[in-house]
Amino acid sequence: MTSTLSEARRAELDSVAARADAAAAPYAATAPGERAAALVAVADTLAAHAAELVALGMAETGLTEARLNGELTRTAVQLRLFADVVRDGGYLDARIDAADGDFVLGARPDVRRVLTALGPVVNFAASNFPFAFSVAGGDTAAALAAGCPVILKGHSGHPRLGARTAELVAAALDGAGMPDGTFQFILGQQEGVAILQDPRVRAGSFTGSIPAGRLLADIAAARPAPIPFFGELGSVNPVFVTPAAIAERGAAIAAGYVASVAGSAGQLCTKPGFVFVPAGHGLAAAISDAAESVAPHRLLNPRIAAGFGARRAEIFQTPGVSVLAEGELNEDQDGQGWATVTIVSVSAETLRAQRERLLEEAFGPLSILVEYPADADLAGLVAELFEGNLTATVHIGAGEDSAELRELVRVLSGHAGRVLFDGWPTGVAVTPAMQHGGPWPATTNDSSTSVGTAAISRFLRGVAYQSTPQALLPAPLQDANPWNVPQSFAPAGQSRSWGSAS
Known part of the structure; x- marks a missing residue:
């Protein structure tokens, strides 16, 4: 795709990427309670402005008032669900293997592993779900829950609704004390592609057509340093x-x-x-x-x-x-x-x-x-x-x-x-066990879901720390466990009994 963006517009997008990049580390380091409270603040703000947002949605999309009210409620519920996921901390999958001089394969050092936020994510909003798969929808909620700043590329089918929703989301996050640049909104096809290609962006998500999704997935894969791209595309649902x-x-x-x-x-x-x-x-x-x-x-x-x-x-x-x-x-x-x-x-x-x-x-x-x-x-x-x-x-x-x-x-x-x-596939429950994905061309990545609490895993990567001093460990891996998250322990001596239960 040949870009015709002006130098001034490129400079604006560079500033967007720079702000997201600057927010990445401090936002990922926010304590679970603080980040969860920020997600709830977003949900409360959207609910408080429901009448205004639904009216905009009806005017721009032609969807009914009942449908949009239900979808906005779903969007708020989704944010609150992820708030509980963050507060629980189990999604971090913190694992601690104690140093073991009697390890069955030779001495084992202290090894600790945790899932950590990828960094800035660009999310391409959908046309057919102006709330639930758009500005504050599932991909945004999952990325924010994971600790990733979000750059939201709004959809041309509902630009006024997108911009107003984004304004409310950004204000709620700011009011909750989240770092500047945690959430930003852009419009324009070329702008979205330019942000996806920016080296400071670490993942992309999309809901839309097969041709557009494939184009964006190929762009993400063709970067000098490819990034994961999670696209939900076409499905005929037999x-x-x-x-x-x-x-x-x-x-x-x-x-x-x-x-x-x-x-x-x-x-x-x-x-x-x-x-x-x-x-x-x-x-x-x-x-x-x-x-x-x-x-x-x-x-x-x-x-x-x-x-x-x-x-x-x-x-x-x-x-x-x-x-x-x-x-x-x-x-x-x-x-x-x-x-x-x-x-x-x-x-x-x-x-x-x-x-x-x-x-x-x-x-x-x-x-x-x-x-x-x-x-x-x-x-x-x-x-x-x-x-x-x-x-x-x-x-x-x-x-x-x-x-x-x-x-x-x-x-x-x-x-x-x-x-x-014995039912019908329309209506995807926002609930922990939901799987909303599938093999190509339903999605670009069949190992993930865009609905349900497992959706957070798309925006995380594992890091192991070996023989690391307590003061230099991330909070979820410290012995003191200041975030009070679940930790899985493999104590010394355990390896000698591996397989005995079989």
Whole structure:
């Protein structure tokens, strides 16, 4: 990408990177209680300004008041959850191996290991989650919790909301006594790339499209000193429904399916893009009726509306596609697209034959119902058709179990970060055990998650200290343990009994 940034703008970005770099060491050294209190202060500030922020979000994104209020609440809860993670200190994984003259491999020195903050992180905000995956969203919360200053590259789809949210976040952190430069906000595509390339930035995070995410991941990897880049990209989230599930609750499955596709006009990374049902399922009328009751919803911006319209037309024009619910896409006087739910149906054989036209994600309220024959190898279909996904869903009957079902679950667990049963993938719970990730192209790094308390590990690196005087050890590794964090001990003499429990 060729940059056309002016010298003045480059100087401004250099100042941003310098402030983040200067903040890195003192912010990482903040005591857990202080950093946790700062995260709670951010959450409280956002909640106190909810009405103002939601109104801005509605104007810029077209998302509903109820959706944005819920998302802002989720964002505050996420910050409070990470505050508890920081205060607990277990995320530091402090390990202390005592000096051992009788070590089984020869004398062992005193070795202590702890996870420490990477340094400044650039976070690229998402368009479809203006709170939860944007300025103060999960990536920001995890990085700040880890002790990393954040440079937030705002999204062009909601610049006023982004700037105002950033102003509130920065003020809350400053009021809590955090170092200058702990949180900063920039706008502009070239500005984001320039910051990602700055040697003072130590990691990047992103939520968005596959092309943009791949471009940024390649830039991060091509730096003279490559840095980790955590991108959440595309996912079609396949769903598999057994005959027993349909026999038990077919109407509920049809209604839940349409609701999941319709939510936020289908502009969710976990929207079910493909639902596999047995041939002769009998759900067509129920799906069509449910879709007819969905009111038009504005898409995020004209670019997304145009992309959805083109993708929808391509699917309609594909041989073997039957329309169950045609839906509508209308453009208003401002160029904004208003859409209702589109559901089409294909056979498994058509999906195989037309995979080049059908398998690509349709970002918007569209999904494909896939009818499979009674003897279908569903696990084989997964392996044949799908790359990595954020989620995979299975609907089964009460007590249903079989070798084929177990094989399907095994294969799905290798293709998705979250496997769920008898529900719908939209709605990602902010809770410690959540995994929101998956193999490429769902993410650029399948070893991490962007939701749940494990998300903090993305912005940490291990450092071991050997034979280090107490006064020179970081607080979590000192014998006095001034931060009162969990410490794992390997005492002298223990190595002689390794393996004895087996």
